[in-house]
Amino acid sequence: MATATVxxxxxxxxxxxxxxxxxxxxxxxxxxxLATVDHKKIGVLYGVSAFLLFLVGGLEAxxxxxxxxxxxxxxxxxDQFNRLFTMHGVTMVFMVVMPLSAAFFNLMVPLMIGxxxxxxxRLNAFSYWTxxxxxxxxxxxxxxxxxxxxxxxxxxxxxxxxAPLSLPEYTPGNGMDFYAxxxxxxxxxxxxxxxxxxxxxxxxxxxxxxLFRLPVFIWMTLVxxxxxxxxxxVIAVALFELTFDRLFExxxxxxxxxxxxxxxxxxxxxxxxxxxxxxILPAFGIISEILPTFSRKPLFGYAxxxxxxxxxxxxSWGVWVHHMYTTGLGTIANSxxxxxxxxxxxxxxxxIFNWMATMAGGSIRFKSPMMFAVGAVAMFTxxxxxxxxxxxxxxxxxxxxxxxxxxxxxxxxxxxxxxxxFGGIIYWGPKFTGRLFNEPLAHIHFWVxxxxxxxxxxxxxxxxxxxxxxxxxxxxxxxxxxxxxxxSSLGAFCIALSVIVFIVNFVYSIMMKRGAVAxxxxxxxxxxxxxxxxxxxxxNFATIxxxxxxxxxxxxxxxxxxxxxxxxxxxxxxxxxxxxxxxxGGEEHGDEHHGDIHMPSPSxxxxxxxxxxxxxxxxxxxxxxxxxxxxxxLLVGIYGWALEPATEED
Amino acid sequence: MNRxxxxxASNRGRATASLMLIAMxxxxxxxxxxxxxxxxxxxxxxxxxxxxxxxxxxxxxxWPALVVMFGVLGGILLIALRYxxxxxxxxxxxxxxxxxxxxxxxxxxxxxxxxxxxxxxVALIGDIDADADDDAYxxxxxxxxxxxxxxxxxxxxxxxxxxxxxxxxxxIPVDRQVNFRLRSVxxxxxxxxxxxGGKRDVFPCLVxxxxxxxxxxxxxxxxxxxELWLVADEPGTFAGQCAEYCGLEHANxxxxxxxxxxxxxxxxxxxxxxxxxxxxxxxxxxxxVDETASPEAEETPESTEGEGG
Numbered sequence: 001m002a003t004a005t006v007x008x009x010x011x012x013x014x015x016x017x018x019x020x021x022x023x024x025x026x027x028x029x030x031x032x033x034l035a036t037v038d039h040k041k042i043g044v045l046y047g048v049s050a051f052l053l054f055l056v057g058g059l060e061a062x063x064x065x066x067x068x069x070x071x072x073x074x075x076x077x078x079d080q081f082n083r084l085f086t087m088h089g090v091t092m093v094f095m096v097v098m099p100l101s102a103a104f105f106n107l108m109v110p111l112m113i114g115x116x117x118x119x120x121x122r123l124n125a126f127s128y129w130t131x132x133x134x135x136x137x138x139x140x141x142x143x144x145x146x147x148x149x150x151x152x153x154x155x156x157x158x159x160x161x162x163a164p165l166s167l168p169e170y171t172p173g174n175g176m177d178f179y180a181x182x183x184x185x186x187x188x189x190x191x192x193x194x195x196x197x198x199x200x201x202x203x204x205x206x207x208x209x210x211l212f213r214l215p216v217f218i219w220m221t222l223v224x225x226x227x228x229x230x231x232x233x234v235i236a237v238a239l240f241e242l243t244f245d246r247l248f249e250x251x252x253x254x255x256x257x258x259x260x261x262x263x264x265x266x267x268x269x270x271x272x273x274x275x276x277x278x279x280i281l282p283a284f285g286i287i288s289e290i291l292p293t294f295s296r297k298p299l300f301g302y303a304x305x306x307x308x309x310x311x312x313x314x315x316s317w318g319v320w321v322h323h324m325y326t327t328g329l330g331t332i333a334n335s336x337x338x339x340x341x342x343x344x345x346x347x348x349x350x351x352i353f354n355w356m357a358t359m360a361g362g363s364i365r366f367k368s369p370m371m372f373a374v375g376a377v378a379m380f381t382x383x384x385x386x387x388x389x390x391x392x393x394x395x396x397x398x399x400x401x402x403x404x405x406x407x408x409x410x411x412x413x414x415x416x417x418x419x420x421x422f423g424g425i426i427y428w429g430p431k432f433t434g435r436l437f438n439e440p441l442a443h444i445h446f447w448v449x450x451x452x453x454x455x456x457x458x459x460x461x462x463x464x465x466x467x468x469x470x471x472x473x474x475x476x477x478x479x480x481x482x483x484x485x486x487x488s489s490l491g492a493f494c495i496a497l498s499v500i501v502f503i504v505n506f507v508y509s510i511m512m513k514r515g516a517v518a519x520x521x522x523x524x525x526x527x528x529x530x531x532x533x534x535x536x537x538x539x540n541f542a543t544i545x546x547x548x549x550x551x552x553x554x555x556x557x558x559x560x561x562x563x564x565x566x567x568x569x570x571x572x573x574x575x576x577x578x579x580x581x582x583x584x585g586g587e588e589h590g591d592e593h594h595g596d597i598h599m600p601s602p603s604x605x606x607x608x609x610x611x612x613x614x615x616x617x618x619x620x621x622x623x624x625x626x627x628x629x630x631x632x633x634l635l636v637g638i639y640g641w642a643l644e645p646a647t648e649e650d
Numbered sequence: 651m652n653r654x655x656x657x658x659a660s661n662r663g664r665a666t667a668s669l670m671l672i673a674m675x676x677x678x679x680x681x682x683x684x685x686x687x688x689x690x691x692x693x694x695x696x697x698x699x700x701x702x703x704x705x706x707x708x709x710x711x712x713w714p715a716l717v718v719m720f721g722v723l724g725g726i727l728l729i730a731l732r733y734x735x736x737x738x739x740x741x742x743x744x745x746x747x748x749x750x751x752x753x754x755x756x757x758x759x760x761x762x763x764x765x766x767x768x769x770x771x772v773a774l775i776g777d778i779d780a781d782a783d784d785d786a787y788x789x790x791x792x793x794x795x796x797x798x799x800x801x802x803x804x805x806x807x808x809x810x811x812x813x814x815x816x817x818x819x820x821x822i823p824v825d826r827q828v829n830f831r832l833r834s835v836x837x838x839x840x841x842x843x844x845x846x847g848g849k850r851d852v853f854p855c856l857v858x859x860x861x862x863x864x865x866x867x868x869x870x871x872x873x874x875x876x877e878l879w880l881v882a883d884e885p886g887t888f889a890g891q892c893a894e895y896c897g898l899e900h901a902n903x904x905x906x907x908x909x910x911x912x913x914x915x916x917x918x919x920x921x922x923x924x925x926x927x928x929x930x931x932x933x934x935x936x937x938x939v940d941e942t943a944s945p946e947a948e949e950t951p952e953s954t955e956g957e958g959g
Contacts, residue, residue: 078898078899082898162837164836165838170837258871260873262853295743297743297745297746298746300748303748304757326848328851334779339765339768342771343761349756350760359733360732361733364730378722378723381718381722392710392767396848397847397850401849402893466691467842467844471895473900474901475901480691480692564744564745566745
């Protein structure tokens with residue numbers, strides 16, 4: 001549509017088109033990356049950025065664990081510690097697990113549903129650049145203090161930003177301004193991504209890919225996308241109110257002026273609990289792909305796994321008060337939310353049992369992705385069950401804000417999400433790098449991480465039950481917490497070691513290209529992405545595949561009789577037919593058709609628009625003069641975006 | 651390099667892994683002897699009705715959770731051993747897509763189990779979250795960064811002002827419900843004395859009815875007033891601390907509750923009123939509190955560049 005309406009161009013337009021053309025010609029150049037709208041490249045950008053931020057967040061954790069290794073130590077000051085735990089939470093939730101999941105959405109969704117790109121490729125690029133801008137904005141706040149005197153400038157009100165502590169009266173300085181505005185920007189990025197993937201999954205599926213032929217990872221992506229679409233506006237409102245309170249002396253949370261601090265908590269956790277599932281559902285999706293592949297057996301009870309995921313999505317909106325049991329909401333609210341909270345264990349349990357049944361009766365290959373997936377199931381189970389113990393309201397009165405809670409959610413989010421995400425990296429990484437990770441190194445990575453993880457977080461159950469509160473920068477000896485904290489700190493360094501092993505593996509296998517060549521289907525897997533080359537051509541599928549069943553690619557390789565017995569003899573013949581049919585992007589086949597495939601052209605507009613947003617943010621914090629500068633960039637970007645043709649004519 | 655790494659993974663790696671696991675288990679086991687459980691804030695070393703019941707309800711959830719945990723982890727281990735692939739060239743196993751009966755069973759069973767443990771939970775909420783008895787002893791707790799003020803509206807001096815203490819120590823009578831009326835003069839704190847019972851958040855509350863009878867429930871103009879009743883079953887000294895992150899010195903916002911036999915308690919009240927720590931004579935509660943409650947002086951040196959937006 002846009003192509004028809006832009007007949008003439010100004011000189012500036014010509015110049016822009018020229019740069020754009022250059023980016024199109026050299027997709028591997030810096031210009032090419034800056035202007036890319038290719039979902040695979042955006043996925044890589046997301047993944048690399050999130051991993052670097054994982055290292056930042058991990059370093060923050062190591063500093064804290066060093067401080068808490070012994071009682072009364074003074075490695076960090078109270079101020080430094082408070083800023084570090086705030087940033088650790090903000091970083092890991094918003095800048096590591098969410099974007100790492102987004103990396104998988106980007107990389108996998110089009111490939112798994114048989115599409116050539118996402119529904120809105122430029123919006124996708126905009127999501128990434130906005131995320132990067134927000135992440136940089138929050139992290140530069142470290143350097144706004146007098147850093148050489150050991151004064152960090154980062155937010156110091158906790159990742160949960162409870163008012164009125166988050167108001168300037170109690171947290172002076174700019175830290176919490178960076179928090180409020182930075183999270184707002186990250187939320188915008190997530191929102192754009194959520195809309196993009198919901199539309200992509202609903203509208204871009206290959207012919208025959210009905211909803212109940214979607215891989216479970218795609219289902220979980222869809223549920224997550226809807227959770228993002230509905231949850232982000234809630235935190236956006238809360239953050240706007242906080243921003244107004246901080247910058248313009250509004251009184252949403254200011255008790256002295258009739259504001260209400262508990263309003264913040266309701267909004268934050270009404271967002272915050274769906275957020276927990278935004279973090280974990282993609283991991284559930286990854287586990288649900290890895291287990292069947294390596295058990296060489298379809299997912300047990302596909303419909304139950306899908307519907308339990310949807311049920312979790314709905315129920316996640318009705319449990320937020322379990323973060324607020326101790327705020328004195330009364331017996332009725334606490335009873336109702338206590339019951340809803342223990343019941344959300346049901347759909348989660350269903351998933352765990354189905355995963356076990358998937359493995360049972362299989363012929364399990366314990367390759368490294370499988371180790372991570374099984375480890376994630378086991379660790380998530382522990383975290384889920386400790387969750388049941390403090391869903392019991394009166395019991396939670398003792399555990400709320402103690403280290404027991406820290407143990408619980410790290411079992412869920414590290415043991416569950418991070419292990420599964422590493423499994424996903426090792427499982428799907430070869431699809432994009434063309435190289436397999438070194439298997440022994442990946443196994444070492446897994447075991448060191450699993451042991452380090454348990455060494456870090458299991459003792460926290462004990463220190464919490466012994467009455468150690470969270471977010472304390474120091475503690476006295478004689479409280480009975482010394483041993484458990486020492487163990488936790490040693491475990492943290494063990495985790496750090498495992499991450500180093502992963503980095504070594506990445507450098508050795510991928511960057512130095514010492515890993516085995518992956519080929520299109522290294523794991524004898526089940527879903528469409530394995531039917532094309534590794535790495536995939538930029539147009540993904542030479543011919544859009546026709547989907548006949550769930551696990552379509554597996555059914556192209558094998559046939560089964562009515563009892564489910566596999567008839568391998570037919571595999572070769574069946575495959576050949578499918579390829580001839582164009583169901584699969586065989587290489588020669590693809591090149592033939594390359595010229596006919598029109599992919600969206602690269603565009604700098606998302607980058608320009610996204611660049612304006614953090615500049616506006618900085619302007620609000622430091623000098624309003626910067627606000628119009630940022631706003632202008634944003635508008636220029638949006639207008640350019642609207643007016644440029646999505647596909648440059650040849 | 652590859653071979654070295656592989657050997658490490660297969661032999662030494664596994665040996666190290668199992669060694670570390672054993673070491674961890676041994677430490678946990680020996681922990682029962684070496685590591686004290688008689689620690690100041692142990693939530694299971696309970697000394698009061700509320701804490702007792704909270705520990706009991708924890709076990710109501712913990713035992714089924716442990717059974718399920720060992721069931722699932724053991725199940726995964728058994729499945730992993732039983733169904734691991736022995737011959738890399740073996741054909742794929744029989745393709746089982748599901749079993750509706752089984753799936754319905756393991757949907758309903760946990761739901762029933764969870765609802766069953768939900769019953770005592772709701773009952774206990776009704777029990778310990780109910781209002782305190784009429785004859786409960788009332789203490790006003792005022793949280794401020796980073797200390798606690800205790801006000802005894804039942805112990806008035808000659809001028810009708812309640813006894814106040816400023817040393818983060820609360821004295822309470824033993825074997826009697828003590829109703830703590832919680833309010834903060836700045837940010838949200840949380841009042842927690844683990845051995846006596848689980849916590850309640852302390853919200854900002856501007857007292858509107860300062861002139862009223864000290865026994866009247868303070869009327870919050872903004873914010874909210876929370877109440878929490880606890881009972882000490884035996885005389886003793888119980889440690890507690892603020893559990894809601896409240897700023898720079900949150901870690902050091904500790905308190906002590908001392909439960910006294912009745913006569914000791916009365917003696918303490920008399921001593922305190924006779925010019926002990928309190929001196930609440932001339933001033934009203936809130937202005938006094940407000941003065942001490944602006945610890946910005948302690949704060950500002952930490953964050954020097956405060957201007958900006």
